[in-house]
Amino acid sequence: MHNPSWARGLYAITDAALLPDDPRLLAGCEAALRGGLALLQYRDKSTQADKRLRQARALAALCRDYDVPLIINDDTALAERLRREGHANVGLHLGQGDGALAEARERLGPEAILGATCHGRLALAERAAREGASYVAFGRFFASRTKPEAPPATLDLLGEAEAIGLPRVAIGGIDAETIGAARRAGADLLATVAAVFAAADIEASVRDLNRRLSAC
Ligand SMILES: Cc1ncc(COP(=O)(O)OP(=O)(O)O)c(N)n1
Ligand SMILES: Cc1ncsc1CCOP(=O)(O)O
Numbered sequence: 180m181h182n183p184s185w186a187r188g189l190y191a192i193t194d195a196a197l198l199p200d201d202p203r204l205l206a207g208c209e210a211a212l213r214g215g216l217a218l219l220q221y222r223d224k225s226t227q228a229d230k231r232l233r234q235a236r237a238l239a240a241l242c243r244d245y246d247v248p249l250i251i252n253d254d255t256a257l258a259e260r261l262r263r264e265g266h267a268n269v270g271l272h273l274g275q276g277d278g279a280l281a282e283a284r285e286r287l288g289p290e291a292i293l294g295a296t297c298h299g300r301l302a303l304a305e306r307a308a309r310e311g312a313s314y315v316a317f318g319r320f321f322a323s324r325t326k327p328e329a330p331p332a333t334l335d336l337l338g339e340a341e342a343i344g345l346p347r348v349a350i351g352g353i354d355a356e357t358i359g360a361a362r363r364a365g366a367d368l369l370a371t372v373a374a375v376f377a378a379a380d381i382e383a384s385v386r387d388l389n390r391r392l393s394a395c
């Protein structure tokens with residue numbers, strides 16, 4: 180079976196400090212989408228439910244125009260609500276403390292993209308696969324200013340995880356310098372916050388990262 184088109188390439192993750200209001204969030208994400216994304220994740224750690232719903236809804240509509248899935252971080256109820264509203268391109272990413280994957284799979288249905296944080300541990304990825312994950316995410320592989328305290332992982336894990344049979348995401352300090360090493364180690368999707376959204380020219384940065392991926 181062929182992997183779906185979302186399963187290989189650049190995976191940009193939003194950041195509320197770098198994209199601090201609706202116009203900047205939408206303009207920044209549209210620039211990244213123009214540059215070419217496989218996936219976009221809406222990551223907002225605030226507890227402002229109204230803002231999160233409004234922004235996620237707007238991003239789901241924007242992503243649809245580019246035929247790119249929007250992944251909601253942490254919040255199963257928000258992803259479920261958007262899918263019920265008809266945003267079929269919405270998926271969910273859950274970390275180890277963010278709720279049960281199997282329950283999320285039931286609530287979102289078999290078609291939704293469901294991602295799981297597996298840090299540096301193959302056993303977490305094997306369990307995520309059994310519980311219905313669509314991809315498994317490992318990292319942090321490099322120093323990250325966005326989440327410096329994230330548990331570290333080593334690149335050889337990406338090769339070992341091939342046997343799981345799901346797309347492998349690398350996260351944590353992925354940038355122009357590190358992206359090639361992560362791809363060559365086996366990452367299918369390269370996830371980044373700062374290399375995209377802290378860039379002075381977001382679209383140019385995405386194009387540069389994609390060029391580096393193509394060269395691997
Ligand atoms: C693609 C991807 N991988 C890992 C994470 C981290 O998720 P989590 O461990 O739940 O941490 P927070 O992002 O919620 O702080 C992610 N968001 N996306
Ligand atoms: C959310 C998350 N989980 C592990 S590292 C990280 C942050 C990634 O951000 P950056 O690409 O800026 O290092």
Ligand SMILES: [Mg+2]
Pocket residue numbers: 252253272273274275277
């Ligand atoms: Mg989380």
